[in-house]
Amino acid sequence: MTRLLRNAALSALSIAIISGCSATANNSDSSTVTNQSASASVPLAMPPQADKPLTLNQIMANPDWMGLLAKNAYWADDSQSVYFNRQQHQSPIADVYQQGVNDEQAQLLGLNQLHLADQKHGVLNADKSKKAYLYQGNIFVKSLANGEVKQLTRQNNAINSVQFLTDGALAYMQGNSVFKLHLNSGMTEQLADIQMAKAPKGVVDPDTYIAKQQHRLIEYVALQHSKNKTRAEYAEELAAIDPTFAAKTWYLGDNEKVNQMSLSADGRYLVVSLSDKNYSWRADHDIMPNYLGKDGYVDAVPARARVAEDSYPGERLVILDLVEHAKKDVTIEGLTGFDEDVLASVKSENAKAKGETYKSKPAPRTVQLMQDWGWDQTAIQWHDTDNKLLVMMEAVDNKDRWIASVDLSNGKLTTEHRLHDDAWINYTFNQFGWVTGTNSFYYLSEETGYSQLYVKSEGKTIRLTQGDYVVDQVTLSPDATHLYYRANKEHPGTYNVYRVELASGNTEQLTQHTGTLDYELSPNGQSLLLTASTAIKPNELFIQPIGGEAKQLTNYTSNAFSHYAWQAPKVVKVPSSHGVKDIYARVYVPQGYDANNASKYPAVIFNHGAGYLQNAHNGFSGYFREFMFHNLLTQQGYVVMDMDYRGSKGYGRDWRTAVYRNMGHPEVEDLKDGVNWMAKNANVDAAKVGTYGGSYGGFLTFMALFNEPELFQAGAALRPVTDWAHYNAPYTSNILNTPDVDPIAYERSSPIEHAQGLEKPLLIMSGVLDDNVFFQDSVRLVQRLIELEKPMFETAIYPVEPHGFRQPSSWLDEYRRIYKLFEQELK
The missing domain is CATH 2.20.25 (N-terminal domain of TfIIb)
Structure with missing residues (x-):
């Protein structure tokens, strides 16, 4: 749910605010990195002691005080230096730097040098x-x-x-x-x-009685028509023979628009993706009001369509032969299962609920090119030398993904691989491509339950990786002998880089990192550029020769941040009471923690956003403000847990799809297990636990308080989803289908349908300019709570804020309210 991800750089103040902070304990986090044996039986250690308590003003300050970190790093063409950006918070322009692999300092590039800089793409x-x-x-x-x-x-x-x-x-x-x-x-x-x-139409011969009569009786009209026709025929003949003429224009009709075009390696064939020109992701009848417009009036900001009204028409492909000037429409009959009624059981269940009967019948499905959700690759892949084409298509109903070869002479598809999922096809793990110089291609697939790497050659498919771990970020080596990839083999929250030799299938681990990382292979295939972090150390750049040791290239984390005695959360495994795998969670314990203290601790569970996101890992969290807030809470005597509830990323297909047609219910079961675990293992008073989160985390806060009113004593929902029918189609239709097809899923999963269960204090906070989760979501729920005569909720609105807050004053106000709620209700 990338559009529900928290923006990682969101507020502003001064570095001087905590520059005086220093640590009195060893700041290394190496002892707190959890390995694969971490479990509920591992004791929770005493955290490092800070000589100066954190304050909300410190935490919500301009994040630049943490350091202007290197971002968007990539290799120079000669593999001897790297380029990256550094950008001050809310600066409209990012500076570009270049640093040699053996240099201590990076060089800032001037604006007049940027066109000469080696470009990533x-x-x-x-x-x-x-x-x-x-x-x-x-x-x-x-x-x-x-x-x-x-x-x-x-x-x-x-x-x-x-x-x-x-x-x-x-x-x-x-x-x-x-x-x-x-x-x-x-x-x-x-x-x-x-x-x-x-x-x-060109010069058209008369075809009506009056026109024919005019040409028969009036010699001048007939003569002019003959001349015009001759000129047109001459021009057409000349264009066909004269080598100086440009290619003829292609007229593809006035009902569609071009989405994407891709040219074959020899320039002969052009594949064009088309869709209905009248479709728009905007809602024609709706706006988002900006009450603080620059002219003093209410600005009407265009709004996206909701899943309840969005009806994407899909795409179709055409092949244009630029030499023969021939067009072939690509038909979808070659996609295995192109006409299956994959939603038959869902439709039957919903029909039965209305006292009706659904009769299933085959019908062509709506398809489109697989959408790019960050895999930095097109769904159209031409062979590097031959006129061979692979495309990745997906069904708009979200149940199928196909890799298909295209017969360029007749526009027919042949299925090379079909990935079907009764829930939904993942919008990540879709990399694929040709192995240079061969007729083989590689791809990722979740068909075993985890994203794994495959290669298909001469009709034979070989799985190159195998195990209960996730593979992504695939890179073909420059000499096409190896495929490099990232995977979390040792622990779901620890990522490293591997490579597999295509000829032998032998796999080699290249990095030995104990956190999270991203990588880029150098152009010469000799080294890795790593962007790596640990639990209390933000991302820095490292260079590692293949087979060698990693060397840190940048050190932009500020002294003020790196010298503070942050508590690194311990990643634990929470046993599930619902017959599923253990649940991974981060745990922070209070200053002076005593497992045997007769006075039990209050606790808070943080619910991460996006749903499909991983936060209980061993790297630095994208929720850096929450990380600091949780450290503050521990200094105030709280135990804190971040849980990767069901639906989270990094744990395979079954964990991801456990929320299909049932959002907010399996996750709350996991939260209940988290509370029980803290009561047994962290000396927590189960009657003094609160919860909070933003976006999907706000939605989950609602579902917990509405459906399990005894589980938490208070909750705070930030920028929260209250009704999934009002969220966007690309994300929501994956998990809940569409409201017209599956109203049962929406009624089961939308908090506004369960609001009558609220019994404990609730804080609702929303940005008025949120174009992701509309402010209207909160407005509708508030009115519902008013009509239900529920007195135990409060609201706070932020008139200038979008989904990811930007103003430090807004962040500070928001978390002051959250902290106050917990202090009042949990102590």
Whole structure:
């Protein structure tokens, strides 16, 4: 649920606020990194003691005080340096730095140097001697031997993409047109001009009685018609023969729009994705009011459509042969199960609830190209030399994902791999691509229950990884001998880099990190660039030669932050009482913690956002403010738990889909197990536990307080979902289908349907300018609680805030209220 993820950089104040803080205990977190044997039997250790207590003003200050960390790091073309951004909070521009792998300091690049900087998203020619890239919408080509850069275009109309063709020329796309740039002559040739309009009729012979009579009786009219027809025929004949003419225009009709185009390696074939031009993800009839508009009036901000009203029409593909000027519509009959009624059981259940009977029948399903949710790859994959095409398609009903080869001569699909899920296909773990120089391709699939890596060659599929762990971030080595990947093999919350040799299948672990990391393989295939963190150490950059030791490249975490005695949470396994796997959770214990103290501790459970997100890992949390807030709570005598309840990321398909058609119920069962675990293992008073969270975490707070009123004594819901029918379609329809098909799931899973169960104090906090979870969500629930005559809730609104708060004053106000609630109700 990436659109429900918390924004990791959200407020502002001064670094001086906690610059005086210092640690009195060893600040190393190496002893607190949990290994795979962590369990409920592991004792909770005394946390480090800080000589200066935290305050909310400190925690909610401008996050720049933690250090301006390096972000978006990537390799230089020569593999001898790296580039990265550093950006001050809310600065509109990120500075670009370059640092050599053996240098102690990075160099800030001037604005006049940025076009010469090695670009992350570039393309190489066949012999890897040149790299083409786009900068500010224009084409540049770099000679990798001597570093010489040439700018090939200089125009205001941005170019969309660039690629080398097999003949050494460059092709690029601009709008709906495709051009070829001949590097030897400098000539620009238009390969394709796509017009989303009906083809002009040209010179048409008379076809009505009056028109025919006019041509028969009036000689001048007949003569002019004959001349025009002759000119048109001549122009068409000339265009077909004269080599100086550009390719003919393609008219693809006026009912659709172009979503995506992709050109084959030799420039002959163009695949075009089309969809209904009248579809919009915006809601035509609705707005989000901004009450503090710059002119003093209420601004009407456009709003997205809700899943209850959104009806995406899907996409269709066409293949254009640019040599023969022939068009082939791609049909979906080659997709295995293209007409299955995969929602038959759901429809039957809902029909039965209304006293009706549903009769299932096959019908073509609506499909689209697999959507990119951060895997930095297109769903259209051309072979590097041959005219062979793979596409990844998904059903709009979310139940199937296909990898299919395309017959370019007739537009037919052949299923190479089908991934079906009765719940929903994951929107991550969808990387795939050709193995360079071969007819093999690799892909990720959750078919075993965990994302694993496969290669298919000559019709035979081989699984390259196997186990109860998650594989992602796949990279083909420059020499196409290995596939590199990231996985959490040793522990669900610890990620490392591995590689598998394609010829032998042998796997090798390359890193030995004890937290979380991302990686990028160097262009020469010799080293890894790591962005790595541990529980109390934010991301820094490291360089690790393949087979060597990691060396820290950056050190941008501030002394004020790194020298403070932060408590690193211990990752524990909470036994489930509901017959599922153990639940992973982070636990923080109070200052001076005593497991045998006769006075039991109050506790708080934090519910992470997004639903499908992992927070109980051994790296630095994206919820950095909550991490500090939890340290503050421990200094005030609380035990704190962050739980990766069912539906969370990193634990496989079954954990992810446990919430299908039943959101908010399995998770609350897990929260109940968390409370019981703290009572047995952390000396917690089960009658003094509160909960809070934002976005999905706010939704879960509602579901816990509404459906298990004795579980928590108070709860705070931030930017919360109250009715899933009002959330967006791409996320919600995965888990609950759509309201017209599956109203049972929505009524079962929406807090507003359960509000009558509220018995304990509840704090509701929302940003008025939230274009993700609308402010209206909270407004509707508040009115529902008023009508139910529930007196135990309070609200706070933030007039200038979107989903991820930005103003430090808003953050401070929000968490003051949360802290006050817990102090009043749990102590």
